Structure formats: C-alpha cells, structure tokens
Amino acid sequence: MTDIKVYNGNQIGGCITVVSASAGKVMIDFGANLPGAEEADLTFDWEAERVDAVLFTHYHGDHIGRFKEIPRSVSVYMSRVTRQVMTTIAKYTKDAESLQILQDDTRVHEIRAAESFAVKDIRITPYMVDHSAYDACMYLLETPDKAILHTGDFRGHGHRGNKLIKMIETYICRHGKRKVDVLLIEGTMLSRLTEKVYSEADMLRDCIRLFEEHRYVFLICSSTNADTLATFYQAANRNGIKMFANPYVCEQISHFREAAAGYWEGRNRDRKPAGDYRGIYHFKYVYPYAPEKVLHTYGGLEKDVTQEEIMRREGFCIVIKADEAYKKWIERFRDLDPVVVYSMWEGYLKPEHKAYNEKYKEFLDSCDHVQYMHTSGHATAKLLAEVINAVEPAECIYPIHTENAKELEHLNIKEELRHRIRYEA
Ligand SMILES: [Zn+2]
Ligand SMILES: [Zn+2]
Numbered sequence: 001m002t003d004i005k006v007y008n009g010n011q012i013g014g015c016i017t018v019v020s021a022s023a024g025k026v027m028i029d030f031g032a033n034l035p036g037a038e039e040a041d042l043t044f045d046w047e048a049e050r051v052d053a054v055l056f057t058h059y060h061g062d063h064i065g066r067f068k069e070i071p072r073s074v075s076v077y078m079s080r081v082t083r084q085v086m087t088t089i090a091k092y093t094k095d096a097e098s099l100q101i102l103q104d105d106t107r108v109h110e111i112r113a114a115e116s117f118a119v120k121d122i123r124i125t126p127y128m129v130d131h132s133a134y135d136a137c138m139y140l141l142e143t144p145d146k147a148i149l150h151t152g153d154f155r156g157h158g159h160r161g162n163k164l165i166k167m168i169e170t171y172i173c174r175h176g177k178r179k180v181d182v183l184l185i186e187g188t189m190l191s192r193l194t195e196k197v198y199s200e201a202d203m204l205r206d207c208i209r210l211f212e213e214h215r216y217v218f219l220i221c222s223s224t225n226a227d228t229l230a231t232f233y234q235a236a237n238r239n240g241i242k243m244f245a246n247p248y249v250c251e252q253i254s255h256f257r258e259a260a261a262g263y264w265e266g267r268n269r270d271r272k273p274a275g276d277y278r279g280i281y282h283f284k285y286v287y288p289y290a291p292e293k294v295l296h297t298y299g300g301l302e303k304d305v306t307q308e309e310i311m312r313r314e315g316f317c318i319v320i321k322a323d324e325a326y327k328k329w330i331e332r333f334r335d336l337d338p339v340v341v342y343s344m345w346e347g348y349l350k351p352e353h354k355a356y357n358e359k360y361k362e363f364l365d366s367c368d369h370v371q372y373m374h375t376s377g378h379a380t381a382k383l384l385a386e387v388i389n390a391v392e393p394a395e396c397i398y399p400i401h402t403e404n405a406k407e408l409e410h411l412n413i414k415e416e417l418r419h420r421i422r423y424e425a
Contacts, residue, residue: 002146004182007044009400009423012188013037013062017150017400018049021143024120027054028139028150032065036355046071053077053119055111055126057152058136059085059224062401068097076101077109077117079126079135084255085224092248111137114171127171129154130161132377134226134256140172140180148182149391153401156383157199157375158227159280164383168390183393187402188378197380200227203343203373207235210371215241215315216338218330220322223249226256228343228375229319230280236317237285244289244311245319257283289318291332312336322363330367340367343374385411396422 007016013034018027033041056064056078064086070076078086083102090098102108111117116125121144126137131153141148149172156164169175211217217236221228223245233243245253260281291308298305311333320326322342330338342349342364348357349364364370379387388397388411397420399405408421 002143002148004148004184004398006184006398006400007042008033009398010403010405011037011039012401012403014041015057015063015401016042016044017184018051019122019141019143019148021121021145024053024118024122024143025049025051026119026122026124026141027051028141029057029063029152030054030066030070031060031062034062034355035357036353038354041066044069046074055124055139056082057139057150058082058131058133060133060153063152068101072107075107075109075119077111077124079112079128079137080110081135081255081259082133083108083110085134085252088248088251088255092251113137127167129164129167130158130227131155132158132222132225132227132375134224134259138172146181146395147179148184149180149393150184151186151387153186153188153377154387155377155379156386157197157201157380158377159200159230160277161199165386165390168387173391180391180393181395183388183391183397184400185384185387185397185408186378187384187399187405187408189376189380189384190399190402190407191404192376193381193407198373198375200231200375203228203375204231204235206373207232208238210339210341210373211235211239211241211315211317214337214339215239216311216333216336217241217315217317218326218338218340219317219319219343220341221319221343223252223319225343225377226253226281229253229256230283231375232317232319232341232343233283233286234280236315237282239315241315241317242310243283243286243317243319244307245286247288249319250286250288253283253286256281289329308332322357322360324359324363327363327366334368337369339369339371340364341371341373343372345374345376346372381407381411384408385413388413388417392417393420396420398422 003020005018008014015029015031053075059082087102111126113128116123123142125140128137138152139150219232260277293307295305347353347355349361399408
C-alpha cells in the first residue's frame, strides 16, 4: 500500500515529499526554507523514516538546500547539470563537505530524461521541464499499486516551455494508455495571480531593443538562471555585443553550454523530447571580466588591445551581483552612462516582504540608471489548469509549494477533477 507524505506543502520553501511503497521509500527534494522565513527548517527523523533514496528535481535551494544532512547510507539522484552547478557552488564557497558528497560516484546517481530506474519496488522516471533552473524535472513514480506524478517547479513561458502539455500527453500519459493516480503540483503562482506574465520571448524582444539603444549594460540576475542569461546573451549577441562575468558565473554558464551542445551532438539523445537547444544556450562569446587584460590578437587583426578598449568600442553585457564589490565595476564605466538591469524577483526589493533584501535595495538606489526586467520561474494559473486537465489524475491532486493552495479550486479545471483536490497528504 502506497503512502505519500508532503512536508511544508503550504509554504514555498523547504520542499520535501516522501513516497513509501511496500518495500521502497523515496524522498523527493530536501530543500531549505526561503531566506527570511520565520520558521526553522523542519527536523526530519531519518532513523524512523528509513528513506532509501532522495530524488532532486533541480538545483534551487528550496529543493536541494539541505542535501548535506542526508545520511551517508542514502543514495541521491540528480541531473548532471544539477550536479555540476552544485559542484561549482561548493568549489567557489570552499565547501569541502559538499564537494566530497557531490564527487562521490557511489552515492550520487545521474538521472537522464525519460530513462527509468528502480528503487526497490518503486519505478522512477524523470521528465525534463522548463523552469528558471536548467535541468529541472518532474518525477513519475510507479509503485505496485499507484502512479504518482510530482511536478517539481515548472513553467511554460521559458525558452522550452511550449512543449510541456504535449510532453505530458505523449510521454507521461501515453495518450491515455498510462493512468496517473496522484498528482502533486507546485502552486507558487497561486499567491501571485495578479502578477503579469512576462515570458522569456517577451524579454528577449525587449532586450534586443535595450541593446540597440544602450550598448553598455550591467545585468543583475541569478548565475544559475540559464534562461535569463541566455536571453541577455542572445540579445547582446544580435547587436554584436559580448558578455562578461566573473569566473564563477563563467563556469556555471559553461555547464549550460556543454549540456545544450550535447543535445545536438546526440550524446544525450535519450533526453528527448527536450529538443535541440544548442541555439538558445549557445554562450560562445562569454569572457571572464578582466578589463586590464591585454589581448594579443583581436579579430585576427589587431594586436595588444585591452579588454576595456573592446568593451568601450563595441559595448558590453556584464553580469554582476547587487553587491558592494561590483560598484567598482560600474564606476569604471560611469562616463558611458551604463544601464543596470535588475532581472530577479521584485519581492527582494520590497520592505514589506519577508524575503526583503536591504543590500539589493541600497545597491540599486546607488545606481543612476536602473531597469527592471524579469520572468517568473513558475507556472501561471492557466498552465496549472492545463497540466491538471492533461494529467487527469484518477484519484487526487495535492497542491504543494504554495501559500495559497485553496486557489487551485478556482482554476479552470474539469469539474470531476475539482473534487479530487486534497490539502492533506
Ligand atoms: Zn525552482
Ligand atoms: Zn521551488
């Protein structure tokens, strides 16, 4: 008899779900609470629960943040990019303990899209989805008596979002031949229903215009938000402008570039139906920021020009953080009247919000010319309804990862499915 336990389902941080079958027991995500949350992270009793494996949906802290606490005897499953991104973070923060775990091939198992594996009597299949993390996935868990779909975080308005419903119908539901009994669905946006949906495609269009008008752009965005980095990269590239970043960001970007190139070369053919993303995550012209560096050849013609000369002549998109240390970078180019683009969630800038970050606010206040452009990483109400209707769970639907679960009832879903919504698991 299958049992499902959702922890912290009524909040956005600290995502944890446990599924037990007769023999196997797996956890999906072991995340930390959001920064600024009042509640402490919940204490999980690993002794009593005896989990066999932990499956991570993606590399955001609210899903993977507590991975170090997992007992050494428990296997962990994550995508290759998740592992690489986490390794780079551990390397740059000098976190030896995390590094050691991530490099341990006997414990860390790399999942591949649409490739099933088993943990005792639970058959597990990950499916890659669009999100503000590169390789986010949904998990289908099939126990001897139930099929459970855990969506993780997802959206439909990123660079690869338009295939989601088709992917669910074709690969997960197999055009009605495979029945999903239980759907655990993220509902972050249920508390932000009034938020206007601004897609990566909208942002790309606006960014192209931005680079046409201002050739000097500092970009504040998450170093692991592959889609937004790609949007700015593409817009800059179309205007003949290069991207610069610190070595840490360059290393994160290299993971996205390599993974996307793999799709094309066929090394990751199993990742279907993700498609070909080589063009989007191209990232060929991204350089470590070093304005004083002398380039001995440039364009095969010029000799001994500095990076700064190139930047001033051609323009730049420099990725920074809203951190004191980067004020020097902006100062250096102040005479060019650069634009600082803030492409992160605006909640961090609002004092009334729990996650308010005073440092960010002060940083932006100190800049002359700021623009706000950001796409949400989460599914809109409309898409949540489409997913529920497409999955058509036979038994029940649990909203998770939301502060406004009740809103799910008001979505445009089939009447019989509305009666299958449950709030306690
Ligand atoms: Zn996420
Ligand atoms: Zn999340």
